[in-house]
Amino acid sequence: MAAPTRARLRPEERRAQLIGIGLRLLTTRPIHEMSIDEVAAEAGISRGLLFHYFPTKRDYYVAVVRAGGDRLLLHARAPEDGAPGERVRGIVDGFVSFVQRRRDNYVAVVRAAAGGDERVLEVFEDNRRVLTDRMLDAAGVHDPTPLHRLAVRGWLAMAEEMAIGAVDDVITTTGLVDLLVSALEQVTERFTPRST
């Protein structure tokens, strides 16, 4: 819900509004074609005021991609307690449901990260590291080796690709979650005996 044009917003509301506009515009064009003037115009503020919140165009892009990643992290969470199986399933279900509910937006943020500059890419990498650690922790791998991390990163790439590509008549969300949970189990089991 966009705030009314030219409304007086508190700083944190204005920031959130500007980022929301960026996330929406990303679904229509690559990040490097997104114009700061357009964002400011949509928010009903001056270009100067936008630069008050984000000193450079790059700062703004970084904030938009980070916000997209943070939303994902908010959804892809494990229940606080529960057996490893349930905790893994909680994250996977959150991840897949999130991607599928806002597919265009998710794809746009991933493309923005890939096509962006080093700082944008770094934000994306940080997000992947957090998600990888979270998966490993939920799976009960408390002292992960580099090989564990590599395998979970690979698994994440698969999960992302399949969640984006899966449409209802091919596989249900539940079916996909089952598949990904069992693939993750295979991956972590395979490495644990060898690497400890």
Next chain:
Amino acid sequence: MAAPTRARLRPEERRAQLIGIGLRLLTTRPIHEMSIDEVAAEAGISRGLLFHYFPTKRDYYVAVVRAGGDRLLLHARAPEDGAPGERVRGIVDGFVSFVQRRRDNYVAVVRAAAGGDERVLEVFEDNRRVLTDRMLDAAGVHDPTPLHRLAVRGWLAMAEEMAIGAVDDVITTTGLVDLLVSALEQVTERFTPRST
């Protein structure tokens, strides 16, 4: 090996030279920051002559990404005859070895595809479709369902991520190929009974 500056090249040699320059420059900057003037200058030709080979900047970008993808397809091939297991291993080994030998370049082309426009992305998607069909054929899945294709696309994303991320002290190329071959077997076996 770059041709000597200002040398007279035959049209197909000139095209190959220009594409080679693009593939190299991609490792240093995002595709949308690559300048046509710079490419022409490196080739020792005029901007006008470059546009004779590639009518628009976009045509040039598309050609560069397509060439990157074609090189991959050339390496990730199955032996003509052999059991499904050997044929799958041939492709996976070609894929992993290719990515690892020219990691920076591979990552650059993938990023260029993601950050590029619709036509560039379409070229990348075509490449993925060819690779998916090739994997399924080698695995002996001759009448693939949409679920098979989705699963192999997921597997390809995992293979790519792991090949990019794997360094020698984490897992050897052979170890990674073993792992990916067995992951693919699990994926195709899992779907075949359900979907036929």
